[in-house]
Amino acid sequence: MNLGILLWNKCDAKCAHCAVSSGPDQHALLTDDQLKRAIDACFYDDPAPKIGLSGGESFLYFKRLIYIVSYAASRGAIVSLNTNCSWALDSARAERKLGLIQEAGLRRLIVSTDEFHLAYIPAERVINVVRACKALNLEIELQFVATKTSLRLADFLKKYEDEFLNVRVREIPCHPVGRAVQEVDDDAIFRKPGTPTGCCPSAVLSIAADGRVIPCCNTAGHLPALQVGHVDDAIEDLHLKFRTDAVMHLMQRKGPHIFVAAATNAGFTVDRRGYVDQCHLCHDLFRDSNVAAAIKEYAANVVTEEVLNTVVGNSP
Structure with a gap:
């Protein structure tokens, strides 16, 4: 780890x-x-x-x-x-x-x-x-x-x-x-116009100075909505939680832009000025707790559907 x-x-x-x-x-x-x-x-x-x-x-x-x-x-x-x-x-x-x-x-x-x-x-x-x-x-x-x-x-x-x-x-x-x-x-x-399409570049389990365990040291990682746990928890368990989290799974495979539609339905507004990069977009997506909750629900549904499709596809 x-x-x-x-x-x-x-x-x-x-x-x-x-x-x-x-x-x-x-x-x-x-x-x-x-x-x-x-x-x-x-x-x-x-x-x-x-x-x-x-x-x-x-x-x-x-x-x-x-x-x-x-x-x-x-x-x-x-x-x-x-x-x-x-x-x-x-x-x-x-x-x-x-x-x-x-x-x-x-x-x-x-x-x-x-x-x-x-x-x-x-x-x-x-x-x-x-x-x-x-x-x-x-x-x-x-x-x-x-x-x-x-x-x-x-x-x-x-x-x-x-x-x-x-x-x-x-x-x-x-x-x-x-x-x-x-x-x-x-x-x-x-800033660049539109929403950046890059994948998450640096998702590494991290610990902030105040003890929060977070998904990265970059801008979005410090937001409350993405907190994984606390340093006094079992770090091995938090790492497993981090590795199996639906949001992080999609973030690393496809990037935060995959959440824009679900976030917009929950009240998120894309910044017309554009974004620096995918980390900046990630920060904007998760800074509102209601939008973050909607993204997490969407991610869980997507990953569940992927698992079910895999199981069905592998069935005799």
Whole structure:
């Protein structure tokens, strides 16, 4: 069982685009016992599960972070970690801290920077981390959120030229959710007309910093209507519930657009401005509890019919 864990939602930045509204004034965090139970549960069906750790800013509680990475890696998990690099004040500190966490078992580092992060964290700290990862042969990926009017990834890479050679980079469109609803100009959002038809790209059972077990770490995953359970429940049971859920079954096979008609019958209105992508559409579909209930009923009926057709088709 692969698992995403948002360790805590406290962050030393308060980025305008943050989908989960992390910041210095946030204090939710998972306990060591909750984390260990969740990590242990990952091995019930997989000897080497992938566990992704993030925040908030994951390096804020560095000793705890080392402990958690070490615990997961010692069990055999493949551990990745997200950071904004605020802690990398110079190259020596970056290499020292990354060396410690790599020794604990970290396999991959995901770095977040963009115009929103740069308002709080100088680009030089990101470069310090990139150089340190190269020196340590630690896999690194750069994630960069953009709008139509913000700094773009291509411009950032051009400015720092060969620093990002052999580094995987990814530009991500800003979603109008979380803090971005109030602080990012909607006219700058990359919307496309109509409803996107892509399948769900990242459904991985995840645990939020406040203990909610959710179907993904993306925008829609944090909505109450999609909550799977709580970290204090049996994680193995929640994973089975997640894997057999009719909504998630259709979401991963066909995408959230399959629910638009049922949602519309329940009062949902397609946004005439369009959507960023299928994750944005999913968020809009499930943010209203009545619409979400109608979608769940529709999904259950569709999956039941599919099962019955399969049984009948296989009958002698």
